[in-house]
Amino acid sequence: MKIEEKAKCPYEKKCGGCKYQGIPYEKQLKEKEKKVRKLLKDFGKPEPIMGMDDPYYYRNKVHATYKHMRTGDIAVGRYEEGSHRLVPIDVCQIENQKADEVIQTIRKLAKSFKIKIYNEDSGYGLLRHVLIRTGRKTGEMLVVLVTASPVFPSKNNFVKALRKEHPEVTSVFLNINDKKTSMILGERNIVLYGKGYIQDELCGYIFRISPHSFYQINPVQTERLYKKAIRLADLKGKERVLDAYCGIGTIGMIASKHAKEVIGVELNREAVKDAIGNAKGNGVKNIRFYQADAGEFMVAMAERGESMDVVFMDPPRAGSAEAFLQSVARLAPKKIVYISCNPETMARDLKYLTKKKYEVSKICPVDMFPFTEHVECIVSMVRKEK
Ligand SMILES: C[S@@+](CC[C@H](N)C(=O)[O-])C[C@H]1O[C@@H](n2cnc3c(N)ncnc32)[C@H](O)[C@@H]1O
Numbered sequence: 001m002k003i004e005e006k007a008k009c010p011y012e013k014k015c016g017g018c019k020y021q022g023i024p025y026e027k028q029l030k031e032k033e034k035k036v037r038k039l040l041k042d043f044g045k046p047e048p049i050m051g052m053d054d055p056y057y058y059r060n061k062v063h064a065t066y067k068h069m070r071t072g073d074i075a076v077g078r079y080e081e082g083s084h085r086l087v088p089i090d091v092c093q094i095e096n097q098k099a100d101e102v103i104q105t106i107r108k109l110a111k112s113f114k115i116k117i118y119n120e121d122s123g124y125g126l127l128r129h130v131l132i133r134t135g136r137k138t139g140e141m142l143v144v145l146v147t148a149s150p151v152f153p154s155k156n157n158f159v160k161a162l163r164k165e166h167p168e169v170t171s172v173f174l175n176i177n178d179k180k181t182s183m184i185l186g187e188r189n190i191v192l193y194g195k196g197y198i199q200d201e202l203c204g205y206i207f208r209i210s211p212h213s214f215y216q217i218n219p220v221q222t223e224r225l226y227k228k229a230i231r232l233a234d235l236k237g238k239e240r241v242l243d244a245y246c247g248i249g250t251i252g253m254i255a256s257k258h259a260k261e262v263i264g265v266e267l268n269r270e271a272v273k274d275a276i277g278n279a280k281g282n283g284v285k286n287i288r289f290y291q292a293d294a295g296e297f298m299v300a301m302a303e304r305g306e307s308m309d310v311v312f313m314d315p316p317r318a319g320s321a322e323a324f325l326q327s328v329a330r331l332a333p334k335k336i337v338y339i340s341c342n343p344e345t346m347a348r349d350l351k352y353l354t355k356k357k358y359e360v361s362k363i364c365p366v367d368m369f370p371f372t373e374h375v376e377c378i379v380s381m382v383r384k385e386k
Pocket of ligand 1: 315
């Protein structure tokens with residue numbers, strides 16, 4: 001399919017979020033293939049990258065920062081790369097378009113409700129950021145208003161006015177961040193409206209997603225990524241499967257109908273709560289979730305002498321801990337399917353596993369992040385017979 005390229009983003013230079021702006025999409029894909037080929041050259045030849053048919057407006061998670069201008073207006077945008085200077089941005093080529101509209105509505109409402117915008121230098125003011133998550137298939141939206149204090153004047157009327165313009169907003173949170181920090185979210189959440197999470201559908205399952213839980217940011221590619229990962233595991237219905245770094249339980253849940261039993265492990269308490277709710281909501285009975293550090297969990301499993309047939313692992317950018325890899329080797333699953341958003345740490349971990357009787361069978365790059373230099377990769381490994 002021929003992709004209709006848009007004109008270059010006018011904020012590209014200052015925003016810095018999209019390193020591949022101005023490069024035709026086909027060329028971006030080639031660059032990413034080259035990067036994976038180079039980083040994983042010791043483990044085999046990658047398949048062609050799985051690109052998008054339409055690489056625009058894919059981000060389901062959008063963040064914006066507000067700033068009071070000297071003119072009395074409120075600007076909204078992102079911080080310039082590596083700084084805290086705000087680049088005013090009205091529309092973004094990779095973000096969900098409805099979310100960008102909600103961000104503009106909040107700007108307008110903040111002005112009419114006379115909400116003070118937080119000033120990073122003086123520490124004075126209330127509204128700092130907004131974070132929006134959108135369920136692609138359900139259309140539900142979760143809005144997090146990040147404020148310096150829990151006291152938000154006329155909050156009910158504010159939410160009412162927001163929902164009047166955007167009825168698809170089904171959950172609104174206040175997140176309190178009263179620290180001088182570059183972290184967006186604080187620790188405390190107050191539900192202002194709705195059930196406190198949104199739902200989305202992936203591969204025929206409904207998932208609930210709370211504000212602090214990890215959820216892949218490109219839902220179109222996520223379905224393709226998960227389907228591919230599960231195909232590579234080649235499950236026959238009899239396996240004991242581990243979904244390590246499971247987030248809200250997506251991979252494990254989708255794999256569960258092809259396996260005997262699935263165990264999910266995840267560090268984030270909120271995500272584990274979502275995962276348990278997701279299993280219940282989808283009527284999946286052969287899956288259990290544990291809140292733990294994946295490394296510690298695996299060490300304990302190996303010490304108990306448990307066995308696993310297949311391990312899916314999807315760690316954060318930093319990759320896996322050595323304790324985790326060591327225990328995987330001890331548990332000796334027949335297959336490992338490693339999903340990573342950072343081929344550099346993936347290469348490091350593959351080096352370890354290939355010294356422990358594992359052999360790479362497939363390398364499949366997936367473009368989850370068009371216009372950025374980032375690339376996702378699935379690698380399947382099999383344990384060598386004697
Ligand atoms: C890249 S995400 C993958 C989540 C999930 N597999 C998915 O596709 O949505 C990595 C997850 O690992 C979790 N995590 C980070 N460090 C961890 C650790 N030490 N042990 C267990 N989980 C961890 C994060 O909270 C996050 O949910």
